[in-house]
Amino acid sequence: MKKLALPKPYLIFLGDTRNILDAKTALGLVDWCRDDCLAQISMPGCKVDLNLPEMNPSQAAAAGAKSIVIGIAPTGGQIKPEWRELLKEALSSGLHLISGLHTDLEDDETLREAGRTGNSKLINLRKAPDCKLVASGKNRTGKRLLTVGTDCCVGKKYTALSIYKAMRELKLKTTFRATGQTGILISGEGIPIDAVVSDFVSGAAESLSPENDHDHWDIIEGQGSLFHPAYSAVTLGLIHGSQPDAMILCHSATRTEIDEYPGFCIPPIPECISKYEESAALTNPKSRVVGISINSSELDSASRTEYLMKLNALTKLPCFDPINDNLTPFLETLRSY
Amino acid sequence: MKKLALPKPYLIFLGDTRNILDAKTALGLVDWCRDDCLAQISMPGCKVDLNLPEMNPSQAAAAGAKSIVIGIAPTGGQIKPEWRELLKEALSSGLHLISGLHTDLEDDETLREAGRTGNSKLINLRKAPDCKLVASGKNRTGKRLLTVGTDCCVGKKYTALSIYKAMRELKLKTTFRATGQTGILISGEGIPIDAVVSDFVSGAAESLSPENDHDHWDIIEGQGSLFHPAYSAVTLGLIHGSQPDAMILCHSATRTEIDEYPGFCIPPIPECISKYEESAALTNPKSRVVGISINSSELDSASRTEYLMKLNALTKLPCFDPINDNLTPFLETLRSY
Numbered sequence: 001m002k003k004l005a006l007p008k009p010y011l012i013f014l015g016d017t018r019n020i021l022d023a024k025t026a027l028g029l030v031d032w033c034r035d036d037c038l039a040q041i042s043m044p045g046c047k048v049d050l051n052l053p054e055m056n057p058s059q060a061a062a063a064g065a066k067s068i069v070i071g072i073a074p075t076g077g078q079i080k081p082e083w084r085e086l087l088k089e090a091l092s093s094g095l096h097l098i099s100g101l102h103t104d105l106e107d108d109e110t111l112r113e114a115g116r117t118g119n120s121k122l123i124n125l126r127k128a129p130d131c132k133l134v135a136s137g138k139n140r141t142g143k144r145l146l147t148v149g150t151d152c153c154v155g156k157k158y159t160a161l162s163i164y165k166a167m168r169e170l171k172l173k174t175t176f177r178a179t180g181q182t183g184i185l186i187s188g189e190g191i192p193i194d195a196v197v198s199d200f201v202s203g204a205a206e207s208l209s210p211e212n213d214h215d216h217w218d219i220i221e222g223q224g225s226l227f228h229p230a231y232s233a234v235t236l237g238l239i240h241g242s243q244p245d246a247m248i249l250c251h252s253a254t255r256t257e258i259d260e261y262p263g264f265c266i267p268p269i270p271e272c273i274s275k276y277e278e279s280a281a282l283t284n285p286k287s288r289v290v291g292i293s294i295n296s297s298e299l300d301s302a303s304r305t306e307y308l309m310k311l312n313a314l315t316k317l318p319c320f321d322p323i324n325d326n327l328t329p330f331l332e333t334l335r336s337y
Numbered sequence: 338m339k340k341l342a343l344p345k346p347y348l349i350f351l352g353d354t355r356n357i358l359d360a361k362t363a364l365g366l367v368d369w370c371r372d373d374c375l376a377q378i379s380m381p382g383c384k385v386d387l388n389l390p391e392m393n394p395s396q397a398a399a400a401g402a403k404s405i406v407i408g409i410a411p412t413g414g415q416i417k418p419e420w421r422e423l424l425k426e427a428l429s430s431g432l433h434l435i436s437g438l439h440t441d442l443e444d445d446e447t448l449r450e451a452g453r454t455g456n457s458k459l460i461n462l463r464k465a466p467d468c469k470l471v472a473s474g475k476n477r478t479g480k481r482l483l484t485v486g487t488d489c490c491v492g493k494k495y496t497a498l499s500i501y502k503a504m505r506e507l508k509l510k511t512t513f514r515a516t517g518q519t520g521i522l523i524s525g526e527g528i529p530i531d532a533v534v535s536d537f538v539s540g541a542a543e544s545l546s547p548e549n550d551h552d553h554w555d556i557i558e559g560q561g562s563l564f565h566p567a568y569s570a571v572t573l574g575l576i577h578g579s580q581p582d583a584m585i586l587c588h589s590a591t592r593t594e595i596d597e598y599p600g601f602c603i604p605p606i607p608e609c610i611s612k613y614e615e616s617a618a619l620t621n622p623k624s625r626v627v628g629i630s631i632n633s634s635e636l637d638s639a640s641r642t643e644y645l646m647k648l649n650a651l652t653k654l655p656c657f658d659p660i661n662d663n664l665t666p667f668l669e670t671l672r673s674y
Contacts, residue, residue, distance in 0.1 A: 128534055137566030137598050194536040197465055201535045201570045229474030229620050232577050233538045237570030261474050264619075282601075283566050 003208065004129060005189045007066035007096050007121075009038040011055065015083050016045040017072045023048045025100065025182055026071025032161050032186045038065045043086065048072075057090035067096040067123070069185060077102040088114040091122075100125040100181040125181040128195040135202035135241050137283055142212030143337055146244035147222040147293070148276050150251040150266045151258050152231065155322065156222040157183050159250050159293040162322035164219040166331055173216040177208050179238065183221045193223055194234045201234065205241025217334070220244065226275055227266060228258055236279060243284040245337060247276055252295040253307055270315060291318040291330055340545065341466060342526045344403035344433050344458075346375040348392065352420050353382040354409045360385045362437065362519055363408025369498050369523045375402045380423065385409075394427035404433040404460070406522060414439040425451040428459075437462035437518040462518040465532040472539035472578050474620055479549030480674055483581035484559040484630070485613050487588040487603045488595050489568065492659065493559040494520050496587050496630040499659035501556040503668055510553040514545050516575065520558045530560055531571045538571065542578025554671070557581065563612055564603060565595055573616060580621040582674060584613055589632040590644055607652060628655040628667055 012026050020027075029037055030050050039055035042048070050071075055063065068090040074080065079087070079101055091097055091114035097105060105111055105122035115122050145163065147156040157180060164176040176183075178190030196204045209218040220242050224231030249272060258264040267275070273289045280287035292311060296304040304321060311319040318330045349363050357364075366374055367387050376392035379385070387408075392400065405427040411417060416424070416438055428434055428451035434442060442448055442459035452459050482500065484493040494517060501513040513520075515527030533541045546555040557579050561568030586609060595601040604612070610626045617624035629648060633641040641658060648656040655667045 135567035137601060194534070196535055197531070198533055198535040198538045198571045198574060199531040199568065202567050227619065229577055230472035230539050231536065232619065233570040233574030234535045236573045237535060240566055240569050264474060282564065282569065 003189050003191055004123070004125070004184055006098060006123065006185065008036045008188050009065055010036055010067050010069045010098075011057065011060035011065040011090070011095060012037055012040045012050060012052065012071040013068050013083070013087070014040055014042040014046050014048050014050070015072050015074075015080065016043040017074070018045065018047045020048055022074055023072050025073060025185065026050055028182050029069070029071060029185060036188070038063060041068070041086070043083070057086070057093040057095055061093045061095055065095060067098050070099045070101060073101065079103040079108065084108075084110055087111060091115045091120045092118045094118045094120060096121045096123055098123045098125065098185065100185070102126065125184060125192060126195065128197065129191055129204075131191065131196045131200045131204040131207075133200055133203035133207055135206050139243060139284070140211035141214050142209075142216045142218065143214075143246070144209050144218045144220060144242055144244045145246045145248065145334070146220045146239065146242045147248045147250050148235070148239070149222055149225045150227060150249065150269075150272055151225050151255060152228060153259060154250045154252045154255070155293055155295040156250045159248055159322050160219050160221045161186070162327060163248070163331065166327040167217060167219070170328065170331060172331070172335070173213060175216070175218050177218050177220040179208070179221045179223050193238055194231070198233060198237070201237030202241035205238045209242055222250070225258070226279060227264065227272070229261060229264060239276070239280050240283045244280060244287050245284065246288060246290040246334065247280065248291045248293050249273060249276065249289050250293045250295070253304075254298045269311065273315065289317065290333070291320065294319060294321050296321045296324070340526050340528055341460070341462070341521055343435060343460065343522065345373045345525050346402055347373055347404050347406045348394065348397040348402040348427070348432060349374055349377045349387060349389065349408040350405050350420070350424070351377055351379040351383050351385050351387070352409050352411075352417065353380040354411070355382065355384045357385055359411055360409050362410060362522065363387055365519050366406070366408060366522060373525070375400060378405070378423070380420070394423070394430040394432055398430045398432055402432060404435050407436045407438060410438065416440040416445065421445075421447055424448060428452045428457045429455045431455045431457060433458045433460060435460045435462065435522065437522070439463065462521060462529060463532065465534070466528055466541075468528065468533045468537045468541040468544075470537055470540035470544055472543050476580060476621070477548035478551050479546075479553045479555065480551075480583070481546050481555045481557060481579055481581045482583045482585065482671070483557045483576065483579045484585045484587055485572070485576070486559055486562045487564060487586065487606075487609055488562050488592060489565060490596060491587045491589045491592070492630055492632040493587045496585055496659050497556050497558045498523070499664060500585070500668065503664040504554060504556070507665065507668055509668070509672070510550060512553070512555050514555050514557040516545070516558045516560050530575055531568070535570060535574070538574030539578035542575045546579055559587070562595070563616060564601070564609070566598060566601060576613070576617050577620045581617060581624050582621065583625060583627040583671065584617065585628045585630050586610060586613065586626050587630045587632070590641075591635045606648065610652065626654065627670070628657065631656060631658050633658045633661070
């Protein structure tokens with residue numbers, strides 16, 4: 001099974017971006033792997049600043065950068081012609097080029113040629129990895145925590161990264177396992193699980209979190225939702241391959257329907273918990289939802305507190321907002337697992 | 338969404354096969370689409386006979402054949418070097434070459450070249466189709482029946498084809514929708530659903546059974562099983578995209594565990610029924626298991642009758658063995674749907 005492995009540290013390419021929302025990837029990298037972000041490079045007119053040193057490709061390469069990462073996603077998700085000269089220069093300087101855009105880098109002759117000159121790789125995060133491993137269903141040593149969701153975009157990656165960070169601070173043995181593009185950029189490796197052929201999804205998930213010390217925790221980034229009419233298959237395959245000992249249910253406090261799927265109601269939280277536990281039982285009968293992570297960005301402070309208290313009373317589970325709450329008390333409960 | 342569409346009628350290639358088990362594909366074609374099988378071609382030493390006229394490629398092409406189909410699967414699943422001359426001749430005669438073997442036809446220079454000469458296509462049934470459609474979850478007109486299973490290889494394809502055939506005899510409006518290689522060869526079109534990237538599995542299933550007359554039945558070939566630790570994702574995606582009005586649960590009478598997955602017990606049949614209905618409810622809350630199809634090949638006639646009667650008493654559903662039983666009474670119940 002081929003995991004993507006990305007050469008770090010990064011030079012982050014910001015292009016001529018004027019809208020900070022287009023720079024979500026770049027901002028995520030600085031938030032979660034600041035130490036891997038050596039420098040930024042922007043073009044005239046760029047309005048986004050990551051507060052990293054500004055370097056050109058040769059300066060960055062001389063300073064030890066291994067890759068240039070496209071940290072922005074303009075509408076349409078294509079590489080803009082006016083970026084090409086600079087990206088070519090980066091490749092010729094020996095930096096690898098990492099992109100999660102829709103453009104297939106190999107289709108761009110200029111970039112392909114420049115890559116050859118600099119002996120640099122063109123790394124496309126959207127490309128389906130060559131994963132042809134059928135899941136075995138066999139249990140393996142080590143502990144696994146998977147974030148699962150009531151919908152897409154409810155904080156599964158953010159929650160997994162927050163837990164991983166807090167566990168490291170507590171000196172627990174842990175590894176973050178990335179399953180999506182931004183997660184892979186942050187961690188430097190992983191498998192874009194939704195790009196794997198459906199027959200091999202569970203096999204890919206098994207290989208992503210291999211056997212480990214009995215007290216080691218893999219914190220696995222979840223994908224999709226069992227309640228999503230388009231992506232439920234990805235979610236189920238990831239659950240069955242991950243064999244999670246613990247799951248964290250992620251939910252956006254104000255969401256009642258699947259985003260962009262009007263009429264598809266999110267079930268009540270206790271029902272979501274049962275469905276995830278029933279599904280996970282196939283490969284790990286002891287799998288339990290052990291906490292609920294709430295994206296409460298649309299609530300004020302008083303409403304947030306009330307919401308979390310009510311949810312805790314309803315489910316008897318630790319309920320937290322990973323942006324605002326200290327996760328240490330919750331993580332202490334995982335020590336006994 | 339690109340469905341595979343296969344040029345018929347077929348010349349069936351039997352090679353030098355001595356073992357009838359290696360000729361399962363060829364036998365399935367003769368069983369289910371006899372009218373599309375124009376002729377057979379065998380090599381010295383071949384011990385399998387489909388009782389079709391023996392023709393060489395030019396004779397077959399002259400008689401109207403459009404494709405040569407590799408109807409055999411030797412151990413290892415590769416194209417044998419000694420077949421190459423004959424396959425080349427077929428391609429040069431203008432026949433398309435259809436294969437479900439592991440060999441990537443395009444990798445074989447001789448065949449690629451011969452295809453160009455004859456203006457013939459090399460069609461690989463294992464190749465992932467270019468399916469990049471995200472499921473909408475929207476209901477569509479027409480009725481759909483999906484075969485689902487307690488495991489792989491329990492008769493989902495056979496059951497779907499039997500129902501389709503019986504429905505046609507009753508002059509009901511119906512289409513068989515193939516999701517696997519042999520099914521696609523029989524029907525002449527379809528989508529190998531387990532080769533679709535996981536993000537698009539439900540979308541592929543939606544496009545495979547598009548809207549239709551309100552009294553038209555798509556009979557959709559099921560794949561995998563919800564209880565299979567490796568293939569559950571394929572099954573769930575196919576269910577959510579198919580939005581079946583009716584499901585037939587297929588089971589092998591003597592099987593208690595998932596084949597080749599010791600320790601993975603098949604749940605009791607009533608529990609299997611509930612799990613399938615609960616899963617299907619996401620995109621079609623009225624979806625029901627309406628019958629149980631039993632592969633009883635390992636039971637004698639008396640045991641078979643007893644088994645089916647007990648199962649009927651337990652589930653209150655029509656229970657049948659599609660090889661031995663007349664499906665007409667069961668299909669009459671579908672008229673009222």
